[in-house]
Structure formats: structure tokens, C-alpha cells
Amino acid sequence: MAEALSQRRAAGFAPEAPVELHVNGRRHRLHLDARVTLLDALRDSLGLTGTKKGCDQGTCGACTVHADGRRVLSCLTLAAQCEGREVTTIEGLTAPDGGPHPLQESFVRHDAFQCGYCTPGQIMSAAALLEEGRADSDEDVREFMSGNLCRCGAYTNIVAAVRDVAAAGGADASV
Amino acid sequence: MSTVESRDVRGSRDAAPVIGTGMDRVDGARKTAGAAGYPSDVQLPGQTHAALVQSTVAAGRIRTLETAAAEASPGVLTVMTHRNAPRLPDGPMTALGASPPAPLRDDRILHHGQHIALVVAETPEQAAAAARLVRVTYDTSDPVLGLDDPRAERMDNPWGMDADRGDPAEAVRTAEAKVSGTWTTPDNTNNPLGLFATVAVWERDALTVHDSTQWPTMGRVTLAKVFDVPESAVRVLAPYVGGAFGAGLRVWPHVILAALAARVLRRPVKLVLTRAQMFTSVGHRPSTVQHLTVASTGTGELVALDHRCTSGVAMEDDDFEPCAATSALAYACPNVITRDVQLRLNIPDPTSMRAPAVGQGNFALESALDELAHSLSTDPLELRLRNYAAEHPGNGLPWSSNALRECYEAGAERFGWSRRDPEPRSMRDGDELVGYGMAGVSYPWYAQPCKARATVNSDGSAFVRSAATDIGTGTYTVMTQVSADTLGIPPGRVRFDLGDSDMPQSPQAGGSGLTGALATAVRDACRGVLGRILDLVRDDSESPLRGCTIGDVTVGGGRMHLRGRPAEGESYADILARHGQVEVTADGASTPADAAELGMAPAGAFGAKFVEVRVDADLGVIRVPRVVSAIDGGQILNEKTARSQIIGGTVGGIGQALFEETVTDAGTGRIANATFGDYLVPVNADVTQMDVLFVGDPDRATPLGTKGVGEIGLVGIAAAVANAVHHATGTRVRSLPVTLDQLL
Numbered sequence: 001m002a003e004a005l006s007q008r009r010a011a012g013f014a015p016e017a018p019v020e021l022h023v024n025g026r027r028h029r030l031h032l033d034a035r036v037t038l039l040d041a042l043r044d045s046l047g048l049t050g051t052k053k054g055c056d057q058g059t060c061g062a063c064t065v066h067a068d069g070r071r072v073l074s075c076l077t078l079a080a081q082c083e084g085r086e087v088t089t090i091e092g093l094t095a096p097d098g099g100p101h102p103l104q105e106s107f108v109r110h111d112a113f114q115c116g117y118c119t120p121g122q123i124m125s126a127a128a129l130l131e132e133g134r135a136d137s138d139e140d141v142r143e144f145m146s147g148n149l150c151r152c153g154a155y156t157n158i159v160a161a162v163r164d165v166a167a168a169g170g171a172d173a174s175v
Numbered sequence: 176m177s178t179v180e181s182r183d184v185r186g187s188r189d190a191a192p193v194i195g196t197g198m199d200r201v202d203g204a205r206k207t208a209g210a211a212g213y214p215s216d217v218q219l220p221g222q223t224h225a226a227l228v229q230s231t232v233a234a235g236r237i238r239t240l241e242t243a244a245a246e247a248s249p250g251v252l253t254v255m256t257h258r259n260a261p262r263l264p265d266g267p268m269t270a271l272g273a274s275p276p277a278p279l280r281d282d283r284i285l286h287h288g289q290h291i292a293l294v295v296a297e298t299p300e301q302a303a304a305a306a307r308l309v310r311v312t313y314d315t316s317d318p319v320l321g322l323d324d325p326r327a328e329r330m331d332n333p334w335g336m337d338a339d340r341g342d343p344a345e346a347v348r349t350a351e352a353k354v355s356g357t358w359t360t361p362d363n364t365n366n367p368l369g370l371f372a373t374v375a376v377w378e379r380d381a382l383t384v385h386d387s388t389q390w391p392t393m394g395r396v397t398l399a400k401v402f403d404v405p406e407s408a409v410r411v412l413a414p415y416v417g418g419a420f421g422a423g424l425r426v427w428p429h430v431i432l433a434a435l436a437a438r439v440l441r442r443p444v445k446l447v448l449t450r451a452q453m454f455t456s457v458g459h460r461p462s463t464v465q466h467l468t469v470a471s472t473g474t475g476e477l478v479a480l481d482h483r484c485t486s487g488v489a490m491e492d493d494d495f496e497p498c499a500a501t502s503a504l505a506y507a508c509p510n511v512i513t514r515d516v517q518l519r520l521n522i523p524d525p526t527s528m529r530a531p532a533v534g535q536g537n538f539a540l541e542s543a544l545d546e547l548a549h550s551l552s553t554d555p556l557e558l559r560l561r562n563y564a565a566e567h568p569g570n571g572l573p574w575s576s577n578a579l580r581e582c583y584e585a586g587a588e589r590f591g592w593s594r595r596d597p598e599p600r601s602m603r604d605g606d607e608l609v610g611y612g613m614a615g616v617s618y619p620w621y622a623q624p625c626k627a628r629a630t631v632n633s634d635g636s637a638f639v640r641s642a643a644t645d646i647g648t649g650t651y652t653v654m655t656q657v658s659a660d661t662l663g664i665p666p667g668r669v670r671f672d673l674g675d676s677d678m679p680q681s682p683q684a685g686g687s688g689l690t691g692a693l694a695t696a697v698r699d700a701c702r703g704v705l706g707r708i709l710d711l712v713r714d715d716s717e718s719p720l721r722g723c724t725i726g727d728v729t730v731g732g733g734r735m736h737l738r739g740r741p742a743e744g745e746s747y748a749d750i751l752a753r754h755g756q757v758e759v760t761a762d763g764a765s766t767p768a769d770a771a772e773l774g775m776a777p778a779g780a781f782g783a784k785f786v787e788v789r790v791d792a793d794l795g796v797i798r799v800p801r802v803v804s805a806i807d808g809g810q811i812l813n814e815k816t817a818r819s820q821i822i823g824g825t826v827g828g829i830g831q832a833l834f835e836e837t838v839t840d841a842g843t844g845r846i847a848n849a850t851f852g853d854y855l856v857p858v859n860a861d862v863t864q865m866d867v868l869f870v871g872d873p874d875r876a877t878p879l880g881t882k883g884v885g886e887i888g889l890v891g892i893a894a895a896v897a898n899a900v901h902h903a904t905g906t907r908v909r910s911l912p913v914t915l916d917q918l919l
């Protein structure tokens with residue numbers, strides 16, 4: 001039975017199901033193939049393409065978003081698993097006054113990116129780190145940000161950008 | 176104040192220059208907001224989705240190919256194979272050699288991972304699921320995979336760059352000191368973080384392709400030839416690219432497949448490669464085996480250099496990888512022989528990866544020099560200084576710029592090289608063995624013709640553009656600065672645009688050649704606009720600028736005035752309004768410097784790399800806590816983005832030195848580690864302190880004095896790390912990556 005289902009799935013007969021997603025403070029009712037990840041739902045169904053796909057295997061961090069305030073890899077999370085959770089993406093990350101989050105400005109000032117492809121994921125990880133109070137030293141930031149690959153090699157500037165915001169009490173100003 | 180006519184890079188301008196400052200990236204707000212649109216972000220109405228089916232053998236022929244199940248799968252629109260796809264011609268010759276062969280030509284398999292079918296469906300999930308239903312059997316043959324396989328077809332001197340100077344054999348025979356050995360480097364995979372994506376759409380007979388490319392101009396030329404349409408009917412767009420490092424220099428078969436499917440279906444087709452497909456579809460840095468001999472006098476003056484390199488190339492493709500040839504230009508040495516050889520293998524196409532050829536060749540050369548210095552009990556830094564090439568070693572001309580000595584001196588000073596005890600294993604800190612290593616770099620000069628167009632609008636703002644790309648290098652920002660300075664318009668009122676083949680043609684972002692070529696073309700276009708504005712007021716009795724030429728005026732703050740008389744001038748907006756012009760536009764161009772005409776050898780960047788390694792005395796774990804890079808990049812246009820290029824290259828160099836190795840299964844040709852979990856790249860915790868020093872003067876061969884810095888950051892790191900590991904442990908590692916098992 002299970003095998004028959006998996007064969008049917010392999011052949012594209014995936015059950016579709018209604019899913020309600022809460023993203024960046026808005027509700028979206030979607031009808032999704034059960035295989036669709038949160039990453040693909042955000043990008044393809046909601047047009048929120050700020051969240052990036054670098055591997056689709058949970059190994060690069062480009063797809064990092066927040067679910068109920070905690071960082072998750074959206075490529076490893078099925079959209080259906082996110083019903084009832086508050087999802088925040090880079091498009092929804094703001095300072096309390098609605099302006100750019102201090103991390104976004106700090107990343108620009110410190111040139112903490114080059115191609116920019118890893119950047120939304122780096123910033124979402126960094127925002128969670130600030131919330132968790134785990135950005136108190138360069139070593140901590142390096143360690144806790146090591147799940148976010150930057151192939152352009154902007155690491156030292158990323159650390160400087162995050163530490164700058166942490167030193168200014170940045171967690172208070174985050175999500 | 177200088178005049179616009181002078182060679183001063185900044186021209187004559189009132190406001191403080193923005194060239195050279197560390198201006199924040201103009202695309203920074205978009206990138207940090209997730210609002211920059213990469214090719215994979217493109218979504219067009221009616222868009223379909225494609226998935227590739229790739230060969231699971233490395234050599235042979237397709238015996239059976241069953242597509243019925245895939246075709247019957249939900250949402251599937253077409254399954255293209257060599258049986259039903261139209262035969263397409265190959266792309267044209269490019270500055271990098273021939274185009275990769277066209278896809279789906281026949282039933283032959285030339286490498287594992289070759290595209291053998293394209294499935295297009297309504298959704299990505301449907302396409303991926305159906306691709307798994309395509310059944311293929313093969314008549315396999317024994318693949319030629321290794322550089323040691325005697326069956327491999329051999330190509331000698333493939334680029335005509337082999338060097339012969341003096342009598343190296345005799346010089347080696349009579350030399351007082353020599354080092355001879357074999358160094359090897361593995362396959363590395365570019366692996367930009369952005370998955371390469373193509374979205375293709377035909378409207379009537381016009382093709383638009385959004386693509387992860389470093390070279391929209393070449394994309395247009397290639398697609399026009401392949402699909403037999405005029406170049407004006409093809410548009411290639413790449414406003415943002417998620418990194419490339421050479422992977423975006425070619426029009427790959429998957430790009431052509433997406434465009435072909437879009438033509439067949441008459442709907443937009445989107446194809447995003449998987450991470451595993453990134454290992455087989457968009458090039459890689461080929462492995463090398465290098466035999467090298469360096470010989471010197473007893474005091475370390477080089478008398479002979481003999482460098483022979485063998486690398487692999489795909490069965491029916493080109494790759495420009497003259498690893499040995501670059502050694503001939505690095506040092507003053509009277510007797511030199513270099514030989515480059517390529518072997519045809521059943522491997523995915525090698526192609527440029529950041530610092531192609533130099534990245535591998537420099538590892539062997541700078542490691543050998545370290546061994547030579549050690550054997551002579553000479554400081555490795557001193558050995559380099561003694562063999563400094565005051566003139567271009569190939570043609571004997573003076574360099575257009577060369578601050579390599581200053582790189583050595585300033586870098587050593589910053590690093591604290593004098594604290595190095597020359598004895599291996601002599602510097603210990605607790606459980607860690609400490610090693611200092613260094614390497615020199617002479618990066619080859621490269622330039623191509625380039626064009627740009629500049630417009631000043633009636634509101635006094637400017638719009639400047641060229642079909643270049645910004646793959647993270649900072650092109651948007653740097654060219655905004657060059658435009659702003661040349662026009663005398665604040666950078667906030669200048670828009671520089673790129674990434675569109677409809678714009679004036681640009682060379683690739685590659686070879687560290689774009690910034691110089693493009694900056695010169697942009698400056699030329701902006702000066703052309705200034706000239707046209709002066710033409711407008713030539714006989715204008717109301718204008719204080721009437722009758723002026725460009726040499727008579729100073730620009731700044733959106734206006735022009737007579738040199739030395741700031742009150743006697745007017746704004747561009749006023750001039751355009753009075754003459755009823757909506758805009759004034761001019762084209763600009765640059766051509767590569769000509770050594771004979773200049774009486775100088777145009778120089779690339781130079782650099783000196785100093786590295787500290789720490790090796791756990793018991794476990795052999797290697798760390799690189801500190802790197803100092805001293806770089807002669809000529810005139811630096813933006814200190815901030817140039818520094819990022821160097822540290823980014825350095826991180827790539829640490830990857831090459833310690834982690835990166837694409838592992839191919841010897842029997843099947845399958846890449847065994849095609850994930851980020853298995854193909855290791857540096858992570859944040861691997862990188863700590865990185866110092867970058869820029870030294871030297873503006874280069875004399877380019878009007879703005881620039882030299883490219885996109886690749887030199889990587890070069891020398893691998894050798895400096897290996898040399899530092901020897902200093903720390905006493906063990907020589909001649910094979911990359913340097914891993915702890917080689918130390919135990």
C-alpha cells in the first residue's frame with residue numbers, strides 16, 4: 001500500500017491539499033502539492049523570492065527563514081508543516097519603526113556580501129542570533145553562522161556587520 | 176586642480192572625488208532586502224518548468240531510451256531527447272575557445288552527467304518526478320578518466336604559449352642548487368551559491384533569456400548562431416548573478432535546451448540546476464600534474480625554470496588552462512622551458528574557475544621556490560626579492576606598473592615576517608605548531624574591447640550603461656563612481672545599469688579584465704557627453720561656456736564652469752532646457768593597450784601573500800588564523816569593494832588549500848561528493864583575520880590606472896599555506912588539498 005502510494009507519487013500523482021500560511025503578518029490560503037517545501041511555496045506560490053535556494057538539501061543556509069521566531073531551513077520544511085506558525089522572511093524583516101532592520105544597513109556599511117545570494121539567509125540567521133543573545137563575541141558569531149555558506153567569502157565582513165549591531169543593542173531593534 | 180585633458184584619473188572636478196573612496200554598494204539596499212532579482216527569481220506568465228535527465232555512465236552509447244511513462248506523467252508537456260530534438264549547430268568561437276558542443280546531438284555519451292533528456296511540465300515538482308521515470312540503458316565502454324591513462328588523446332602546446340628561453344637543460348646541469356618535483360592539484364568545482372538558472376521565452380522569432388551568465392554579449396552572439404536568428408532578435412538578461420567564479424563564462428548546453436524547449440512549446444521555460452547538477456553542467460577547475468625544476472646559484476639567483484603541466488579537458492570541448500606558461504612571466508630567469516599538455520578525458524567540461532591556470536601553476540612554482548630557499552638556508556622572502564623581474568620576462572619591456580617589491584616589503588612588515596624562526600617545527604604555542612609561509616603572485620594582464628553609453632537627462636541626472644555583469648565584484652558601484660566623477664554629477668544622481676545584451680557590448684566579467692576595460696569605456700562615453708553639451712553652447716551667447724572645449728572646463732555639482740572661475744558656468748539642466756533637449760547621449764569605447772605602441776608591457780596585478788597556520792601537534796588539524804595580502808592593483812576605484820574581492824579570493828584560496836576536492840569514482844566517472852555536505856568549502860568559522868594592503872601607483876597602460884583584482888586574491892594562498900605547513904611541521908605536502916592525513 002505504502003509502496004503503491006510512493007510509486008504514484010513518483011509518477012506525479014501527488015495529493016493536493018489546502019494549506020493556510022501566515023507569512024510576514026499576512027494570511028495566505030493555498031492549494032499545494034503535498035511535496036512542496038516551505039521554500040518553494042514562498043518563492044513560487046507567494047512570489048517572495050528574497051529567500052534563496054542554494055542546495056535544496058539543508059547544507060547551505062541560503063533558505064533560512066524564521067518560524068515562530070526560530071530559524072529554520074525552509075528547504076527542509078514542508079509547507080504543510082507550517083500551518084499555524086508565524087513565518088518571517090527577509091521581506092518581512094524590519095526595524096520596529098518599519099524601516100530597514102539595523103542588520104540590513106550594517107551589512108551594506110561593512111560590505112558583508114558580494115553577489116548577495118547568501119545575504120537574505122545570512123541576515124535571517126543573524127537576526128535570530130541577536131534575539132537569542134548569541135552574538136556576544138566574534139567567535140560566537142563565526143560558530144553560530146557557520147551553517148550559512150558564503151561562496152563569495154564575505155565572512156569577516158559578515159562577522160563585523162553582526163557584531164556592530166549586537167554592540168549597539170541590536171536585538172532590541174530586531175523582529 | 177588638474178584639467179579634464181590630463182591623465183589624472185579624476186579629471187577636472189569640483190567636488191571631492193568618489194573614485195577611490197569606499198562608497199557603499201549602490202545595489203546594497205536591494206540585496207539586503209531580498210529585492211535583487213536573480214535569474215532563478217524570474218517568473219513569467221504561463222511559465223513551464225524543466226528538469227534534466229543526465230547520463231549515469233561516462234562513455235558509450237544510449238541503447239534504449241523509454242520516455243512513455245514520463246510523457247504520460249501528470250502535467251508533462253514534452254520530453255526532449257536526441258531522437259526528437261532538432262539538430263542544432265555548435266556555438267561560435269569565443270575569446271576562451273570553442274563553445275561547448277550543442278546538446279542532444281546523438282546517442283553518444285562522453286561523460287557522466289551528460290544531459291540526455293529534458294522534461295518540461297507545468298510545475299517543477301511534476302517535471303522532477305517525470306524526469307525520474309525516463310528509463311535509459313547504455314552500451315557502455317571503458318571511460319578514459321585519469322591523467323595517467325595511456326589511452327587519453329594528448330594535445331601538446333594547445334594554446335601556443337609554451338615558452339623557451341636560453342638553455343635550461345644545461346643551466347640545470349651546472350646549477351649550484353636545484354629542486355625538482357611533482358606537484359598535483361585536484362578537480363575543484365566553482366559552486367557559486369546561486370543555482371544556475373535559465374528562463375527562456377520566444378515572442379514570434381525573438382528570444383529573451385534570463386541567465387546566470389558573466390557575459391550577456393557572448394550569450395546573444397551564441398544563441399543567435401545556434402537558433403539561426405539575427406543577433407538583434409536575442410536578448411540576454413543578467414542584472415544579478417548569484418556568483419559564478421568562471422562558471423558563467425559559457426553558453427552551456429542546458430541554456431540552449433531551455434531555449435529550445437521554449438521554442439518547441441511556445442511558452443516560457445524555466446530550468447534551475449540542482450546542486451548536484453552544478454558539479455557536471457557548468458564547468459570546473461581541472462586537476463593538474465605538474466613537474467617542475469627550479470635551479471639557482473648558491474646565493475639563490477634563478478638560473479633555470481622547467482615547468483611541465485598536464486591537465487584534462489572534455490572529449491569535445493576547449494578549456495584555456497595554461498598552468499605552466501604563466502610561470503615563464505613570474506621571475507627574472509635566463510633559462511626557461513614551459514610545456515602545457517591537455518589530455519582528452521570522459522569528464523564534464525572543465526572551464527575557468529577563479530584564477531584559471533594561475534591558481535594551479537602558482538601552487539607548484541611558489542612551493543618549489545620555498546623548497547629552494549630552504550635548501551639554500553635563505554629566507555623565502557629574500558629569494559623572491561633576489562629574482563624580482565624588473566622588466567617583463569617575456570618581451571624585455573618595462574612594466575606599465577610593478578610594485579611587487581613593495582608588496583613583499585609592506586606585507587612582511589604588516590605580518591611580522593621578521594619574527595619567523597627559519598627552523599621548521601621551531602615555533603610552538605601550547606599544543607599547536609605554528610608556521611609562517613609566503614608566496615608571490617604575478618597575475619597575467621588581460622583586456623578586451625568594451626563599449627558603454629552615457630546620457631545626461633534634462634533634470635541633471637545621468638544614466639550610463641553597458642552589457643557587463645556584476646557577479647559580486649562591485650561593477651554597479653564602481654562604474655557609478657567613475658561616471659559621477661567624470662560627469663561631475665553626485666553619485667546619488669547617477670544610475671549605472673548592466674546585465675542586458677541590448678546595451679553596448681561588453682567583455683566577460685573574467686580574466687580580471689572587466690574593470691579596466693569598462694571603466695575606460697564609461698569614462699570615454701561620459702567625456703563624449705561633456706563634449707556634446709559643449710557643442711550645444713558653442714555659439715550660445717547666453718552661455719559663459721560658449722566656445723569652450725573640454726580642456727577649458729571643470730565639472731562638479733551637476734554643472735560645468737570655466738577652469739578656475741567657478742562663477743562662470745551653468746548646470747547641465749539649464750543648458751539642456753535652454754536648448755530644448757530631453758537628454759544628451761554619447762557612446763564610448765576602449766581597446767586593449769598595445770605593448771609595442773606603448774613601449775611598455777601592460778601589467779596585471781601583483782601580490783605577496785603571508786599566512787600563519789596552526790597545526791594541532793597531536794591531531795594534525797590545520798587552521799589558518801591569519802592572512803596578510805599585499806596587492807598592487809594599480810588605482811583602486813573603490814577601496815571597500817576591492818578589499819572584498821581580495822578577501823573573497825583569499826577564502827577561495829583557503830578552500831583550494833585545505834578543503835576542496837571533487838572526487839570522481841575511478842571506475843564509473845561519477846562524481847562521488849556532489850553536495851555541500853561532501854564537497855567542503857570554507858565556512859565562517861574557518862576564516863578569521865584577513866588583512867589587505869593596497870600598494871603601488873596607478874598603472875600607466877590604462878587611462879584610469881586600474882588593474883583587475885578579481886582573481887589575484889586567490890592566487891598564492893595554497894602555496895603559502897603549504898609552505899607554512901612545512902614550516903610548522905617539517906612535512907612537505909606537494910598535493911592539494913593539504914589534509915591532516917598527509918601530516919600524520
Ligand code: FES
Nearest residue numbers: 056058060061075
Ligand atoms: S537551500 Fe536550504 S539549506 Fe541550502
Ligand code: FES
Nearest residue numbers: 114116150151152
Ligand atoms: S555574497 Fe555571494 S554567496 Fe555570499
